[in-house]
Amino acid sequence: MPDHITLTTPLSDQDVENLKIGDKVLLNGIIYTGRDAAHKRLIDLINQGKELPIDIKGQIIYYVGPAPAKPGQVIGSAGPTTSYRMDPYAPSLMKLGMKGMIGKGNRAPEIVEAMKKYKTVYFGATGGAGALIAKTIKKSEIVAYEDLGPEAIRRLEVENFPVVVVNDTLGGDLYVEGARKYRKE
């Protein structure tokens, strides 16, 4: 068995159902960025019955606010931000067909439940490895909310972007299982 699973977005239900906690995945294709302020705006649009600035179906949102690009760089350092802050917004996006989220840190139990219901997975990227992760981002373009600066929504083209499955569509949780395995009394 290969060490990594390689996936290209957009993802299907079957793609995500095959993933299990602890799987190492290399993502390719398009992913969108979004964190606190952008999520608030997206959900406001959904609540008003308006169209979103991105087609979320089958897509992945990466919780990140990158550093500015130095001359010659595609993007500045771009590691994940803590995900629980997006918990209040995530289920509405799952309902619209979002298939994955990338971040770091625990999700609330109701989000893990929603992932089961809507067949969405939560990927962990290595927090604090922003310089390394930026190397896998080949293109970056702002597609909405430029006024939000680092919080704008960007369309990223990625090649072998490394993530680990933290929550799968069966309700599994790598954080719970991992700590259980290595805990000492």
Next chain:
Amino acid sequence: MREVSTDEIIKVIRDLCMDANYNLGEDVLAAFDRGIKEDESPVAAEILEELKENARIAREEQVPICQDCGLAVLFIELGQEVHVTGGNFREAVDEGVRQGYADGYLRKSACHPFTRKNTGDNTPAVLYVDIVPGDKIKITIATKGGGSENMSRVTVMAPAMGIKGVKDFVVKRMEEAGSNPCPPTIVGVGVGGTFERSSFLAKKALLREIGKRNSDPELAEIEKEVLERINKLGIGPMGYGGNTTCFDVFFEVEPCHIASLPVAVNVQCHASRHKEAVI
């Protein structure tokens, strides 16, 4: 009196902002290596290898270790024999931060707490000034990320809770923080003083080098015990499981009111960025 110009202060702070964000300390790099060697979890070792590689890229390419380049927290020891010339000291500190974050392509993360509007230049800096003997200015910068700061807590216990209460509070906090603050963490614990002083002590404790124990032997033992208890939680690097949950625990303790036992826990992610310079 020795004269020091605000221009010099600006320049030093500007350079410190970049130095802190690009060049991870040797103590953290050594801690990565220890974890790679000693952690029982193969995944933990892989994560720590990634962090090592990330630090190498940041240093070689002079780019931020982490996209969260933090709020700029400055501890300045101002010698009482120094006369600051050429402008306003506080404004010079902010100008140094402004220039460092702009020229260094560092992310600006300061915003209004309610409107969330970004101030655009990562100011104001969080500034602590201490007047000390001598004619030097010692400037220490800690660029503090939000994810780990969010996991920090302060409480004022009843004195009856005692040292056991303090230790339990720290361990429980780190268990609850789990994977959120980007473990392996460094934990600063401030005990005593007043409500706000304990938080200050906790933050200042984070400036200590990993592995360096408190000069008070009793506190040194407490640090070791709490560190061991946190590492037994099994959280591991990034929370994926392992024995390397925390690199170190630092206590700073001061006398407090007879009615109080203030305790603050300031959590630091593995990207522990702090640098100092003396003018």
